[in-house]
Amino acid sequence: MRRRVVAISGLGVALLTAVALAAAPGTSARTAAGATHAIGSGARSAAQIAAERSALEGFDAFVEQVMKDWKVPGLAVAVVRDGKVILSKGYGYRDVDKKLPVTAKTLFAIGSITKSFTVTAMGMLVDEGKLDWDAPVRNYLPSFKLYDPVASEHMTPRDLVTHRSGLPRHDLVWYSSGFTRADMVRRLQYLEPSKDFRSAYQYNNLMFMTAGYLVGQLAGTTWEAFVRRRIFAPLGMESTNFSVVDSQKSTDFATPYQNAKDVVKVMPFHNVDQIAPAGSINSNIEDMARYLLFHLGKGKYGDTRLLSENNSNQMQSPQMVEPASDRWREIGLSSYGLAFGVSDYRGHKMVSHGGAIDGFTAQFAFLPQDQMGVVALANLDAAKDPVPIIVVRNVFDRLLGLDQVPWNQRYTEDERKMKQSEEEAKQKGFTTRKPGT
Numbered sequence: 001m002r003r004r005v006v007a008i009s010g011l012g013v014a015l016l017t018a019v020a021l022a023a024a025p026g027t028s029a030r031t032a033a034g035a036t037h038a039i040g041s042g043a044r045s046a047a048q049i050a051a052e053r054s055a056l057e058g059f060d061a062f063v064e065q066v067m068k069d070w071k072v073p074g075l076a077v078a079v080v081r082d083g084k085v086i087l088s089k090g091y092g093y094r095d096v097d098k099k100l101p102v103t104a105k106t107l108f109a110i111g112s113i114t115k116s117f118t119v120t121a122m123g124m125l126v127d128e129g130k131l132d133w134d135a136p137v138r139n140y141l142p143s144f145k146l147y148d149p150v151a152s153e154h155m156t157p158r159d160l161v162t163h164r165s166g167l168p169r170h171d172l173v174w175y176s177s178g179f180t181r182a183d184m185v186r187r188l189q190y191l192e193p194s195k196d197f198r199s200a201y202q203y204n205n206l207m208f209m210t211a212g213y214l215v216g217q218l219a220g221t222t223w224e225a226f227v228r229r230r231i232f233a234p235l236g237m238e239s240t241n242f243s244v245v246d247s248q249k250s251t252d253f254a255t256p257y258q259n260a261k262d263v264v265k266v267m268p269f270h271n272v273d274q275i276a277p278a279g280s281i282n283s284n285i286e287d288m289a290r291y292l293l294f295h296l297g298k299g300k301y302g303d304t305r306l307l308s309e310n311n312s313n314q315m316q317s318p319q320m321v322e323p324a325s326d327r328w329r330e331i332g333l334s335s336y337g338l339a340f341g342v343s344d345y346r347g348h349k350m351v352s353h354g355g356a357i358d359g360f361t362a363q364f365a366f367l368p369q370d371q372m373g374v375v376a377l378a379n380l381d382a383a384k385d386p387v388p389i390i391v392v393r394n395v396f397d398r399l400l401g402l403d404q405v406p407w408n409q410r411y412t413e414d415e416r417k418m419k420q421s422e423e424e425a426k427q428k429g430f431t432t433r434k435p436g437t
Contacts, residue, residue: 044082052086055398063091063391066408071264072387073257074102074379078285079395080296081372085289094254094379097266107239107253107282108377110362111355114281115208116295116315117227119161119339121215123299123311124230130218133158133314140214145189151197152189160211161338162320163201166193170206174275181213181274201320201336205278208339212277223277235294235301237287244269247282254377256359259384267359267381279357285375288364292373295351296366316351316368318342330393330405345396346405354389356382363388365396372399386411 056079067075074094079087090102125131137144137155146152151166159165170191174184188206195202212223219226224242232240239250247253248269258267272280283291290301295316299307318335332344340351345367352365361382366373374395376388390407397404 044084048082052081052399055401056087056395059087059395059398060089060091062394066387066390067092069408069412070380070385070387071259071262072378072380072385073264074106074254075387075391076102076104076106076108076285076377077391077395078104078289078292078375079372079399080289080292080366080374081399083293083297083371085293088285088289090285094252096255096257096264102254102379103252104286105239105252105284107241107247107250107284108362108379109244109247109256109280109282109355109357109360110288110364110377111279111357111360112205113353113355113362113364114277114279115161116339116353116364117231117281118208118212118215118223118277119315120231120307121223121227122157122161122211123307123315123338125215125218126311127308131157131214137210137214140218141185143186144210147189147192148197151193154197157211157214158319158338159198160207160214162336163203163207164198164320165204165207166195166197166199166202167191167204167206168194168202169204173206174209174272176270177274179274181209181276184274185210185213201322205275208278209275215277230306232287234304234306235287235290237283237290240281240283240287242276242280242282243273244271244282252284253282254360254379256381257379258359258381264380270358272357279355283377285377288375288377292364292366292375296368296371296373298368314338315340316342328405328410345393346400346402348396348400350396352392361385361388363392365392367396367400370400372396 063075063077072092073096074090074092076090077087078085088104090104090106092102094100094102094106122131126133131140134156136153137157137160138153144152146155148166155165173191179187184206188210215226216223241247256267256269257264294301294306295312298309299305299312315338317337319338320336322334322336322341330346334341334343336342337351340353343350348367349369350365350367352363355362359379359381361378361380362376364375374392376391378385378388390411393407394404
């Protein structure tokens with residue numbers, strides 16, 4: 001759940017060399033057998049379907065090239081529009097050594113996209129009158145205590161999920177720790193803030209963990225059980241789970257990889273059960289397409305309303321201004337809603353969140369006023385993988401009928417400049433080093 005460079009994200013042996021990946025088969029082989037590429041029909045006209053096919057012409061080749069450029073082993077992409085799934089497809093390999101292809105059913109870790117499931121669950125409790133966004137957390141968890149007494153007294157559920165607690169990340173508290181979720185909630189009081197309460201946006205996974213713990217306490221169960229029963233089940237998200245342990249029991253899961261000095265190699269799975277509400281969910285594009293349709297439907301899936309339109313709107317509305325995180329003119333001023341980033345893409349309102357955890361990168365984005373959305377899941381560590389966001393933006397360009405922004409070239413140039421700066425800094429260190437030190 002490490003913070004992505006350009007968008008919200010968050011959460012963090014066979015060798016795959018650059019030569020091996022470059023030598024991978026072309027589109028016909030890498031677009032795996034068993035992957036689906038379905039254009040929906042339903043109430044959409046033949047003209048609409050033809051327009052979508054035309055807009056996506058050449059998309060496979062684009063994806064293949066971007067994956068090759070960034071040495072991404074596998075990628076899965078789903079696109080929804082006007083209530084229909086118009087693309088659901090796997091590219092490349094979920095396991096390079098075994099040449100196992102990515103399909104629409106391949107499980108990937110989605111990292112911090114998990115946060116929106118936690119807030120959706122909270123919204124359901126608000127709808128039932130069991131939770132108030134703006135009441136003190138202590139009303140529900142009397143023992144809740146932070147280092148700052150003001151924050152302890154006044155922190156609300158809304159504050160928990162808008163990154164304004166005053167606490168910096170403190171991720172070492174949970175990463176590879178043996179603490180339980182309840183242990184960590186009790187230990188929050190020992191973590192010093194770096195900003196005043198509600199004064200600044202500071203990404204924090206521990207507050208989302210606390211929000212998930214709160215959901216479980218109010219529901220008389222666990223966060224996992226509530227989300228499974230109230231979100232996964234009614235949406236038909238039958239493959240989605242909460243742990244990489246469960247993912248590895250599946251017959252179709254992606255192996256995590258990292259790019260270390262331009263050599264792509266297998267990375268160990270990392271279990272984040274203790275902080276699960278902030279980033280533990282694993283899913284595939286078939287299930288995530290349903291989740292896109294649910295949020296585009298403002299809390300309604302098909303004929304069934306699962307979340308009130310009011311709380312859906314709150315999730316998709318600015319709550320806290322973010323620091324400038326994207327310098328490109330195509331991206332508007334960014335704010336954080338309730339577990340979603342809220343900005344605009346080339347003049348169209350965009351709601352999104354990224355995900356990043358060891359060996360996986362993801363992007364989930366939709367344009368609510370245009371009724372379109374994209375999810376892209378990759379099995380490469382976020383430090384070297386802007387591919388999901390490049391792919392998402394390219395789809396939007398195509399479906400909006402706009403010229404395609406050269407996002408791949410832009411990020412490639414950024415990477416080149418970063419490497420150059422690192423090398424210059426290294427050389428400067430050598431030249432200024434004192435003899436004998």
